[in-house]
Amino acid sequence: MTDLAESVESMEQLTVAWRAMVLDRDAAADVRDLPGIAVRWADCRFPFWNCLTLTDVGTDAGLLGQHLGQAADIMRAKKRPGFLWLFEDLLDDGARHVLETAAEQAGLRHAFPGWGMAGDLLPLPEPVHPELTFVRVTTDEQLQVYADLNSRGYGFPLATGRDGLAGSALWKNEVYAYLGMRGDVPVTCAGAVEAAGRLFVALVATDPEWQRRGYGEAVTRKALYEGARATGLTRATLHATAAGAPVYPRIGFTSNSPIHFYGLKA
Numbered sequence: 001m002t003d004l005a006e007s008v009e010s011m012e013q014l015t016v017a018w019r020a021m022v023l024d025r026d027a028a029a030d031v032r033d034l035p036g037i038a039v040r041w042a043d044c045r046f047p048f049w050n051c052l053t054l055t056d057v058g059t060d061a062g063l064l065g066q067h068l069g070q071a072a073d074i075m076r077a078k079k080r081p082g083f084l085w086l087f088e089d090l091l092d093d094g095a096r097h098v099l100e101t102a103a104e105q106a107g108l109r110h111a112f113p114g115w116g117m118a119g120d121l122l123p124l125p126e127p128v129h130p131e132l133t134f135v136r137v138t139t140d141e142q143l144q145v146y147a148d149l150n151s152r153g154y155g156f157p158l159a160t161g162r163d164g165l166a167g168s169a170l171w172k173n174e175v176y177a178y179l180g181m182r183g184d185v186p187v188t189c190a191g192a193v194e195a196a197g198r199l200f201v202a203l204v205a206t207d208p209e210w211q212r213r214g215y216g217e218a219v220t221r222k223a224l225y226e227g228a229r230a231t232g233l234t235r236a237t238l239h240a241t242a243a244g245a246p247v248y249p250r251i252g253f254t255s256n257s258p259i260h261f262y263g264l265k266a
Contacts (some may be wrong), residue, residue: 011053011134015038016195021040025046025049030078037071038054041082043080051085052082052084053084053086060092065102068105069106072084075264081263107264110243113257114256115239119251121235130213134179137191145160150221154205154209176191176223187204187205189204192236198233200238201223204219
């Protein structure tokens, strides 16, 4: 794939995977494909399930301003906060130049950076880590542990992660979601789910007390290994935060578009 094609793929993977995620959380979730904007909004306390993204390729400065204003209006109409995920490589040069000014004018603030990543990297060898065993998430109790690891990893209250995942049939059955256990202590987690002919990696987190030990890489490898073994898929995608960005190239992922996460200004 060309760089632009991978950036488009990254955006499309978000729209496909997040459709399933937010409808799993709430069958009445706001899932719309508007001109230039995809809405994937569960309106729950878990902010990653409240998502908008811009979908046009080659967006110019004028259209960018219109889309950012519309996105901000949609976000203001919601009860719970969330994020606009903006894939920088889908903008033309003029739009990139005015991005921060246009976001400010729309009433948006930059929250944190991310990167789209992808690779033809499957199958992987069966992963091992000398300090971990791996357990697939199949029960409500295990799913709550998974949610709590994400809350701790991303700095959310425990209730926030639980509101995003509690009772999910998708995460217990269709997502290859794994806990990394240090003895009896769950320390890390990762999930992979089939999305439009790829394995999409989501909600990778490690308890801050146990970070920088290779645990996140190991459990991500496990989710990918089991997902590929079950589906036969050979390509994988993900969206990395700054914390995860150094990890995934070691597995075989390469970066494509920078992602800008925006929330509403207070």
